[in-house]
Amino acid sequence: MNYRYENRGPSTTSNPLRILEVVARLGTGTTAKEVSDALQMPPATAYRVLNALVGDEYLARTSDLRGFALGHAISGLIAAAAPPTVPAAARAVIDAFRSGNRFAVHLIMFRNAALRIADEDPDYPLQSASEMLRYPHASAAGKLMLAELGDSASALPKGPLMKLTEHTIVDKRRLEEVLAEIRIKGEASEINELEQGSARLALPVRRPNGSVGAALCLSGPSERFDTVCEHAEEARQLASGLAPFLF
């Protein structure tokens, strides 16, 4: 990989990011000199940016004060950007369930009050996946997550709720009622709310402490949603079987 300073052009916005990348690559104890050499960056610039990053705790100095390590402030970025990993054992269990049924089965994880697609059904790929991640109030998995959060407003974008179809819940009071219902039932469903013609059922995958950490999402055409729901009990067992592999 090429870390040359000139090639990417000196830019005040990208310097900190490239420095973080170098420290992440070289590991704990990387010195300022090594950073400036790796990026062919003027040392004074490197020192300035490094100190700014240390100030904001994206980096931390090691005890000898010479070296750097990734700081705790960066976990937010990494957690938000890195795709969740699903162990092969968990995939195998999900695939076994998929092979017996004619509807989509997705595994969606909750992270920092946001949805992350952990395992998508290869045969029936997610439609409007970006919309689902962006507007949690419109999808079954999203509503399950909102119900799990104490303060659902923090996970929703500011302003009025987005109307994706005519069935999308846009009234905040109505949404609170639905979330209360989800908390009691322990599952969330959605028909034509995210996308016209499709429906989903989301079942919780629980962490050892009982909180919901992921959703097992069954999805099919709206008119065949009853058939999907017939498999709910089976899927619930799958969800509790999955939990030890995931958390």
Added chain:
Amino acid sequence: MKISVRNSAPYFPIAVNMLETFGNMFTDAAAGRGNANVWHFGSMTCVTHKQGEPAHRRESWYAVSAHGDRFITPHSPVEGLRRRKLSFLPVVAQAVANVAPAGAMSVIPALIFPGLVLGSARPNLALTFGAAMAVVILVSFCLRPMAKRMAAVSGLYSYTAKGLGQRTAITAGWSAIFGYGLVAMASLLAVGTYVVQLLINLGVAFADPRIFTVLVILAAAGAACFLMIRGIRVSAWSTLLMESISIGILAVLMIVYFAVNPPTVGLGSVFAWNGDFDLLSIGIVVAISAFVGFESPTTLGGEAQKPFVSVPRAITWTPILAGVLYLLAATAQDVALKEAPLDITGSSTPLSDLFSQTSPMFAAVLDLGIAASWFACAIASVNALARIFFCMGREGVAPRTVGRTHPAFGTPSTAILAVMPVVALVPIVMVISGTSPVQGLANLFTLGAYGYLGSYIFASASMPFFLRRIGEDTYASWILGAATSLALGAVLWTAAAVSLHTGNLQTLIYGGVLLASVIFATYLRLRLPERLASVGIYDETRQLDLFQGEPIP
């Protein structure tokens, strides 16, 4: 596993237990009782670890890495302090309070006036303060790079340890302690003087104001002690409050005064230059002493929330802020005092005397403001002092007991309790012995300024060496370090020369302190090299400051 004898209570001297009991009296019944069995003995915490293994007991504190032989040390050498909880404003408050601009604004020009005979050849106040501000800003530029790289708990002492080495650091540390200590004493004396002045202005008659002054000093010392032990947040916020009140009062009164008594002297004479460099250089020395203390947030590196941002920012902006206030106040006072009768310009509380001409109520409010400022200054000075002393205790170059922290409040309580009686005693003795307040204040402040200047010289000279040691020095840092320490050296030299010339003992006293510290450092070098080697502890990066490798679920 070796178990240190230090962990067993009977080995602590009874006096220390008494101190501890006294410290615990501040613990109200509810607060911290839940973890009353958690005792911080230095870096050792006598509780079982999370994993359930028996408490790991370190044989000695000085084994903790000041050497940086590991990237991340499992135990911080300054464990026990309440870590990374103090937001930016209290950090600035620590600096501003230690500078005590409101107090200094009103006292320092008064010190310049009588000290240097009044008349045609007195130094130009604006120019004097301007030059002093320039020197102090140079110092802050030297301290900044170190504050950005190291979360120091003992300020310039640990900077010097990482720059010029551990033996020099002992001298720098003693010098800083000397400075903080004397300014704290002076502050308490000022609190006493101004509170009594306040009551006199309100019409209270004293048969002997000295007894009352002593009582005020004792009360102030007790209150300061309580606030400092109760927690750094409490004490820092209260200093911020005090300082804002006093600056506000002073500003409003100045404006009102000039509205009531419009100046008849042209402003031109304030900026007139009389061409006397000798007077100017002495004036600069005194004016610099009005800025000292701006570096004290460097002792809060462990406790500040974002130490690498807030501490450098505080030490950069405090001298600028204080300098602007001084220039305004010096100009205003110059104008006001020019018209004033001679007995006022020679008074120890010239401003309030000036105001009491107009209205005694005015003067009383002003006295209140100034007393508040000095009270805050006493707290800030002892806070800084106690943290240096605490680090020395942890390192083993001061009594080990002062390296203990309060179990509930996370403050260096033993160090505070050890220091405070001395700090209170000196002004009390001065009051009882009948020293005039103006003379006492002048002596204490000037002596304190020596201490600060000495530590500034060491720390500024340390800066390029510090940076070279961690492989981040630049040409600019060498030039800046050299220029600043030379400028400071010149200032100190001027002060010493004048002091010696006038037969004043101050230089000799400070020289004696320096000599004693050198002897002590040499003794450590020869007899206890492992303790000397541990000098320079600071709040090191801990595991929890690092990216944990797994995303937050």
